[in-house]
Amino acid sequence: MTMTENITLPTNTAQPDRAAEVQCTGIIKSFADGTVALRKVDLHCPSGAITVLLGPSGCGKTTLLRCIAGLETPTEGDIRLGDRDITQSDPRRRGVAMVFQNYGLYPNKTAFGNIEYPLRRARVPKDERRERVARVAELLRITHLLDRKPVQLSGGQKQRVGIGRALVREPAVLVMDEPLSSLDAELRVSMRNELRALQRKLGTTMVYVTHDQTEALGLADQLVVLRDGRIEQSGNPEEVFAYPASTFVAGFLGAMNLLDAQPLGLPPGTIGIRPEDLVPGHSAGALTLTGPVIDTDLTGTERIVHFRCGQQTVRMRVRAGDLVPTDITVHAPADRIHRFDLEGNRIGVRR
Incomplete structure (x- = not known):
């Protein structure tokens, strides 16, 4: 059974305190080698919605995501989460959790250990850690996999564990960097549908990076097309597809x-x-x-x-x-x- 068939939150499942909007203003990101990855990006990610960043390799979408997550610091500009300025905040204290493209699982830890790890680092009491891992595992339907190590898991199962490790932190914002790119085509469609259903159930603000236009159109509440470190067009996916603002968007989205x-x-x-x-x-x-x-x-x-x-x-x-x-x-x-x-x-x- 997939999550899209029947998602039921376990009793007393902890919800995020609140889904928060993300506001990026005037974001510039330059690297030491002179590369300018972002060029005065203004981005508003609505609360409780899925914002998809779409564009070719090198357009700046992952750099922007990492700035939101706190893994990169903007050269200029500021990032706000709700009413808080998080531009310089410690990534662990932002209320932002990230799911990586390569799952980022520790091979020597079980699925339980991987999901539990951020709570252990945050010195959450043991009983609370177990309770929160159990709730997330039930939500993702991976309770029966908690004793397995990553080598014993399929690609889709590993991705669920990666998502669980992010959700267990109960973030206000969940950011995802091409999380389905290593899965086969059929599983990608299934996981995409499950992700959308999961986000709808939890109401978490999600910022999602992909270069796959089908994935972007299928997931997005707001679609943002990037090119050379700038936003080329943003809006609801139907609008962006039907009325491309430039030849770049027209060619990239729908060929x-x-x-x-x-x-x-x-x-x-x-x-x-x-x-x-x-x-x-x-x-x-x-x-x-x-x-x-x-x-x-x-x-x-x-x-x-x-x-x-x-x-x-x-x-x-x-x-x-x-x-x-x-x-x-x-x-x-x-x-x-x-x-x-x-x-x-x-x-x-x-x-």
């Missing part, structure tokens, strides 16, 4: 076709069309694209068709069983075309 507008008889700039928004055949008043098919990729129930339109390559989605001709003609309805200026910024209002 939109980004085409030079001038060769298509349009004003200078870039037009964006998602592969799923292209429709076979001509249509009066719509932008028509035509050209030879150069490749196809089977993705399961769908097929991605690549064709040339002038000097540009265009992708469209069709059903896997559809006949793909040698030459193709498609049109893009006007309300499905995204327009960007020469600097790559969105033109016009929402559709």
Whole structure:
């Protein structure tokens, strides 16, 4: 049974004192080698919600997460947790707990010992430690694994232990650094659903880092796209996907076709069309694209068709069983075309 099927909090389960909002203002982070990882980042993570930081490797998302957790200190700017300034606070006293990408488990300790460890360091009395570990283990459905060491656990079980070690601290904020990246595809989907259900049950504020757009869209209440140490766009995931603020967001989130507008008889700039928004055949008043098919990729129930339109390559989605001709003609309805200026910024209002 997975947690998504039936999550029941054990009697007297300790909840966080309160879920706290996180406010980062003017965060700059420079390293000794001259690398600037964050460039005046302003970020608000709402209380009790999941904020997902999304972007390619090197965009600054993990550095920002580590600043919130206290594992890095900003060069400039401040971080507040609720009404407290935690910029310089000891990580153990912030009310922030972190789940790492590689689980971070001690190989010589049992699952119980790993979950208990932060409480032992905090000099929590033994009886209270046992009680809190038992509550968290029951919540995560790993009570039967508490005597096992990490080498005896599967990837998903190790991740649950890592999450348990964070939750046992009863944090106001839980931060997670690509915690599912080492799991296989099927388990990632299952764990993603479980994480979302767990967060909804506990009401904890969560800040989650990933480079996987499917994971980001599936988890986020607020989606924040980073690029080169800056926030490129933030908002609810439906809004960010439907109305990308730049060609970078459009290309990174959903792999939109980004085409030079001038060769298509349009004003200078870039037009964006998602592969799923292209429709076979001509249509009066719509932008028509035509050209030879150069490749196809089977993705399961769908097929991605690549064709040339002038000097540009265009992708469209069709059903896997559809006949793909040698030459193709498609049109893009006007309300499905995204327009960007020469600097790559969105033109016009929402559709």
